Amino acid sequence: MTDSIEKPVEDRTICFLDLTKFEQGEIIRGGCLVTDALTRPIEFWVSGVIKPSSIQKILYGDTLQEYISIDLIGVPLLESLEASPELILVREAEFLKLRQRVDMPVLWVRATVDGQYVLQALPGYENEAEAGREILPRRLRGRNIVEPFLRIRSAVEEAHQLSVGEQTRS
Amino acid sequence: MSPVVVEPGKRSARMKPAPVFPAKNPQIRPTSTHRFPPGNELKPHALTVTEQLDVLMLGQSSASPWDVRIVRDGPYELPCVFGIESGPEQVDPELLPVRTMGAVFAPSGDEKSFRPKRLPRSYKPVRKDGGLSAEQVPGPIDLLRPGLEPSVLGSDTADLILPKELRSAQIEAINALLGHDVFLLADDPGTGKTVAACVALMNQFQQHQIRRALIMCHETGLRSIARILACWTPGLSVTTVTGNPELRKLDWATPAHVYIVTEETLRIDLEQGVLEGDALHFDLILLDDVQVTGLRFRDFPGVLDQLSSDIRWAVAGALPESPEDWTGLFRFLAPEEIGGTAGISLMDVKQRFEKYFLRRTKEQMRSELPPRNREVLWLDLTDLQAKRYEEVLAEERHRLAQLGEAVQPSHIETALNRLQIANNFAPGVLDGAKVRALVDLIEQISASGAKAVVFSQFREEGVARLHPVLEPYGVLKLDSAEPEDQHQRILSAFREQGHWHVLLLETGVAVAEDALVEATYIIHFDHHWNPAERMKAELRLHPLIFRAVPVNIYEFWTAGTVDEELYRVLGEKNLLPGEVPEGTRPTDLEGRITLDEWMDAILQVPGREGPERVAIPDAKGTGILPGTAVLRSKLSELSADTLMAAVETLMKALGYQDVEPIGEPGEQGGYVLAWQDAQGGVDRVLVNYMASNKNVGIASARSLMEEMHARGDCTGAYLITTSDFTTACRNFADETEGQLALVSGSELYRHLHILGQF
Incomplete structure (x- = not known):
């Protein structure tokens, strides 16, 4: 984090991680977009199809969402990256627990009741939220922070339509 | 029993005591008790049922087999209508990891360069094993890139991706194009129409409305369109279909977002079947700088009729000036609209197609155009x-x-x-x-x-x-x-x-x-x-x-x-x-x-401080050489195989450990590949040897350099001849800064003489 703060804002790279659901939530795919400070894309990764069966839903129970988010989507996508982003931004709270598995800040972009967005870190890493805000380029402070997630969602939908990736074994 | 009526101010009568009846069998019989085993004594085991049970479930039909309790010989039976088969070997509960697919995107190349860019291709053509193949082909994730770029039309994002702000006239043109599957943009030349059309095209890709587009233009417009796409639509994979037929076939077959082609090249490739089948469909076709005057005297739409597309746009510097030219143009843009236009007046035909075009002059856009x-x-x-x-x-x-x-x-x-x-x-x-x-x-x-x-x-x-x-x-x-x-x-x-x-x-x-x-x-x-x-x-x-x-x-x-x-x-x-x-x-x-x-x-005049030719190492020997005539007759006596062997000997003498012929040697010459270990890798050179009575010209040198670059695995090339080279050829070799070395007949003879071949 110290290195990130010293790096000029325009040289920083940011990772946006999100998941998209299809077929009324039966199918899940993850997408990970690394951008430069202008949110121009540097790298993009998409997971294959994750389709838990009814038995698996029961057996995993409440742990299913976390397992999918962290072990099947988050960690594999981040491990695929060639770039080393300074910061990972997520829109699903489940991804926050990635912080325990990776060595870089993971911040949840949480919407507030008044339509603004705040950055929230995993408990125990609270100082990273404020530091993360400093890393963010000025133009991403505000509603613009959500825009790259829309691109991920759109790209993952297109990838799904084109059947990119292999089917999961479930 | 009749209700008790109590009048206000009156007292009610006392209630009589209820009758009492003794209870029968009041004792609760004791039952057996069992110590509940602690958790660590419980050994879960799979319930294995090897027989088919027909069980009818009444009521809740969404219950899974795990919710069914089957009690044998008990007072309750829950009949259900589905069969239960279970065995631990048939259930794999683990949710396994899935593959990830991705791409690293090359930078957009917006660094300032003072050279004209090469005509782009979405891939790299490489010559291997006598044939042309495609390397660095865009994968499915690469083709998603446009949607991952900031939106070209977003108020907060356009400035991140576009080189400068669009003028309001261009935005109006873009909106008009995006609002129509068929459209003619006919503003005065030099007002930014092509830029507007390309930005609209990029938006279509970003919205995932299209996946494959064709731009047809003049020969002289190829570089201009390629430059506009590079500046205004970064993230699009573009291929300019040009070059020899073998290369063009690869151009069409390799994935790209946009293909740029001239009408002439398109016509030839359609006639020769280079472009056929599904490749004839494009989601969008854009005609750039259409010459709308005299369409009736030309074969228009000509080859375009063989293509299919959902969206058709045209950009021109003016509107057609005759009804025939209008119908000629819309025969391509909107063939279903030209019915009943025979004999129609210019005013009427313009009115019929009014909703399909936008025309503005420089005078009208004067306030926003630079002087x-x-x-x-x-x-x-x-x-x-x-x-x-x-x-x-x-x-x-x-x-x-x-x-x-x-x-x-x-x-x-x-x-x-x-x-x-x-x-x-x-x-x-x-x-x-x-x-x-x-x-x-x-x-x-x-x-x-x-x-x-x-x-x-x-x-x-x-x-x-x-x-x-x-x-x-x-x-x-x-x-x-x-x-x-x-x-x-x-x-x-x-x-x-x-x-x-x-x-x-x-x-x-x-x-x-x-x-x-x-x-x-x-x-x-x-x-x-x-x-x-x-x-x-x-x-x-x-x-x-x-x-x-x-x-x-x-x-x-x-x-x-x-x-x-x-x-x-x-x-x-x-x-x-x-x-x-x-x-x-x-x-x-x-x-x-x-x-x-x-x-x-x-001007790169040689003989000054310019690049030096790579010289063949000086040979040690008597230095006595025969005259040119004898030399040529000696070399011309060599058969194709012997000449190739002589070339191999020469290359080995120059330090290349391995020499491998490419194909069979011909009477006119052939190719070999030679390589040696060098610091940092392998030093590989392509050698073209030619048996000739005439001096070898620049065309052969140029062709060899193209072959070498197409291979992609060579650091240089040798051009060897039994005769000599023209001045232009030697000058060309000088300009290659050591990449191309020339070995004339006299030099070849000298080395072979020293090596005992002659």
């Missing part, structure tokens, strides 16, 4: 022109080399003039790359009703030869041979008579005191190296004090010639026309390029 807009058009010489150009360049280099220290600026100017003339026209004809580009541009300008001035430095080799070329568009000529009293008459006719659209003007000829603001287009067909000379000519026509209709200025430069080096040097010195302050005098810039820079950096 002067300058555009550099890079053009590629035709094969005939390139051959002649190389000859002239070789001659001039030789002449300047001979002059040595005595060379003066006037010698440089003479060389530049000869090269300019070679650039202007192919030998013996009124054709050439620049002529074609000029005709395409004048066609658009005259169709829009505007006027243009075309400058040339040369009277005979410029203005005079261009006159007949531009005659169909209404051209007047003013050169130094014209008597001065005629100048005013010509200028007045050009200003006042609407049918004169072009004034051919020799640079330096005065146009009297009056400005010529009627000409809103200026074209430098050829030009002095000094940008201030051009600006002086322009200012004479359009003085700064006039804020007339905006002027578009075009400069023709030729790729693959000395123009590239001159442009690079000017750019490094901030002397490109757009960078020189208005009002700079030509004399202010005269010494800015030194004689050494002219000789070394731009």
Whole structure:
């Protein structure tokens, strides 16, 4: 984090991680977009199809969402990256627990009741939220922070339509 | 029992006691108790049922098999209608990891470069095993890139991706295009139509409305379109379909977002079946700079009829001027709309297609257009022109080399003039790359009703030869041979008579005191190296004090010639026309390029501090060689196999440990590949040996270099002949900075003689 703060804002790279659901939530795919400070894309990764069966839903129970988010989507996508982003931004709270598995800040972009967005870190890493805000380029402070997630969602939908990736074994 | 009625103020009677009955069997029988086993004593085991049970479940039909309790010999039975089969070997509860797929995106390449970019391809063609194959092919994730870029039309994101802000007229054009599957954008030339169309195209990709698009343009427009796409639509994979048939086949077959092609190339590829089947469908087809006048006399839409697409856009500099041209154009754009147009008037046909076009003039957009807009058009010489150009360049280099220290600026100017003339026209004809580009541009300008001035430095080799070329568009000529009293008459006719659209003007000829603001287009067909000379000519026509209709200025430069080096040097010195302050005098810039820079950096005259040829190591021996005739007869006696063996011996003597022939040796020669271990890897060279009685020319050297580059795995090449090389060929080898080495017959003989072959 110290290195990130010293790096000029325009040289920083940011990772946006999100998941998209299809077929009324039966199918899940993850997408990970690394951008430069202008949110121009540097790298993009998409997971294959994750389709838990009814038995698996029961057996995993409440742990299913976390397992999918962290072990099947988050960690594999981040491990695929060639770039080393300074910061990972997520829109699903489940991804926050990635912080325990990776060595870089993971911040949840949480919407507030008044339509603004705040950055929230995993408990125990609270100082990273404020530091993360400093890393963010000025133009991403505000509603613009959500825009790259829309691109991920759109790209993952297109990838799904084109059947990119292999089917999961479930 | 009747209800008790209590009247207010009255007391009720006392209730009688209820009867009492004894309870039967009041004792609760004891039952057995069992110690509940702690968790660690519980051994879960899979319930294995090996028989089929028919169980009927009443009520809740969504319960899974795990919710069913089957009690044997008990008082309750829950009948259900599905069979239960379970066994631990049939259930795999683990949710397994899935594959990830991704791509790292190359930077957009928006760094400043003073060279014309290569015509783009979405992949890299490589020659291997005698055939052409595609490397670095875009994968499915690469093709998602447009949607991952900031939106070109987002108010918060457009500035992140576009090189500059779109004008409101361009935004209006983009919205019109996006709102129609069929559309004609027909604004005046030079108002940014093609940029608007390309940005609209990018938006379609970003919204995932289209996946594959075709842009058809003129030959001279290929570079211009490629440049606009590179600047305004970063993230799109673009392939320019050009080159030999084998390469074009690979172009069509390799995935890309956008294919750029000329009508001629498209026609040939369709006729030869290079493009067929599903490849005939594009989600969007864009026709750039359509010549809408005289469509009825041309085969339009011609080959386009064989293509299918959902969205069809056209960009032109004017609207069609006859009903037949309208129906001709819309026969492609919207064939279902042209029914019943036979005999229709121009006004009616325009009204019928009203919803499908947008037309604005420069005058209408005046407030938002810059007063002067300058555009550099890079053009590629035709094969005939390139051959002649190389000859002239070789001659001039030789002449300047001979002059040595005595060379003066006037010698440089003479060389530049000869090269300019070679650039202007192919030998013996009124054709050439620049002529074609000029005709395409004048066609658009005259169709829009505007006027243009075309400058040339040369009277005979410029203005005079261009006159007949531009005659169909209404051209007047003013050169130094014209008597001065005629100048005013010509200028007045050009200003006042609407049918004169072009004034051919020799640079330096005065146009009297009056400005010529009627000409809103200026074209430098050829030009002095000094940008201030051009600006002086322009200012004479359009003085700064006039804020007339905006002027578009075009400069023709030729790729693959000395123009590239001159442009690079000017750019490094901030002397490109757009960078020189208005009002700079030509004399202010005269010494800015030194004689050494002219000789070394731009004209690359050999024998100075230029690159050295890679020399064959000096042989040790008697040094006694036979004369040329004997030499040639000795070498010509060698059979194809023996010559190849001799070449292999030579390459090994030069230090290459491994030598491998490529294909069978022919009577005329062949190829071998030679390599050796070097620091950092393998040093591999491609060798072309030729059995010939004539001196080998530059074409063979050029072809070998192309082959070498196409392979992608060689650091250099050797061209070996049993005869000798032309001067042009030797000069070409010098320019390769050591990548190409030449071995003449005498050198080959000397080495073989030393090695005991002769």
